[in-house]
């Protein structure tokens with residue numbers, strides 16, 4: 391029942407690939423023999439030094455900037471002749487109540503988390519359609535269903551990404567271009583420990599379904615970008631166990 395992947399000759403672009411889940415995926419792609427392009431606003435140069443059958447190319451990009459992400463994708467296609475898979479892991483989650491959040495911050499969240507996939511799609515869709523192959527993966531979140539105080543922008547983008555990916559899947563269907571979305575569940579990365587205060591972290595650890603690890607999420611991403619999932623498109627794969635927001639929890643007052 392063991393699974394192993396052969397990604398030789400495969401090119402996978404991972405935004406937010408410098409840290410957290412994205413970096414874990416880059417390592418797994420390189421381990422499977424592929425080329426991972428780790429695209430991040432905070433590039434992690436150590437990734438390019440890993441010893442693996444494949445390799446990780448580290449790129450600096452702001453995905454919220456259309457020219458930035460589109461330029462990177464065009465350069466990658468120019469260099470390798472193709473992109474087999476694109477994973478949009480980059481995201482930000484500033485925590486502010488609606489009346490406190492500046493329009494600038496709101497628009498930045500939209501740009502980084504959501505518009506970035508539209509910008510990328512404008513390059514990826516014609517490229518992948520012409521090759522009649524390609525896999526695109528985005529990240530949703532449990533907060534898309536529950537909402538979360540002070541995370542309106544983030545939650546909104548995660549809900550919108552589900553509709554966007556499903557639309558992408560329909561546009562790609564006749565061309566063998568797949569688009570799926572994963573809700574990874576609460577995962578122990580900077581995006582969990584940064585925005586959530588101690589009480590919130592405690593809530594997730596104890597009552598919100600538990601905190602998972604990058605190592606638990608990466609195999610699902612490998613599945614979604616590989617031929618193993620070639621009959622799967624337009625799907626939301628959810629590891630999210632958050633059933634109830636903490637409406638009566640002790641931490642209600644803090645949130």
Ligand SMILES: NC(=O)c1ccc[n+]([C@@H]2O[C@H](COP(=O)([O-])OP(=O)(O)OC[C@H]3O[C@@H](n4cnc5c(N)ncnc54)[C@H](O)[C@@H]3O)[C@@H](O)[C@H]2O)c1
Pocket residue numbers: 405406407408409410411412429430431432451452453454478479480481482502529530531532573574575576577578579580581582
């Ligand atoms: N960690 C969780 O609990 C959790 C839960 C649900 C969904 N997710 C989703 O999983 C995905 C991966 O998140 P993670 O937990 O690994 O977080 P993370 O913070 O560890 O990684 C996110 C990466 O995105 C990068 N990034 C931020 N802004 C960028 C920009 N403008 N351009 C390029 N890169 C940028 C960061 O530098 C970072 O490396 C995200 O889409 C997130 O919304 C995470």
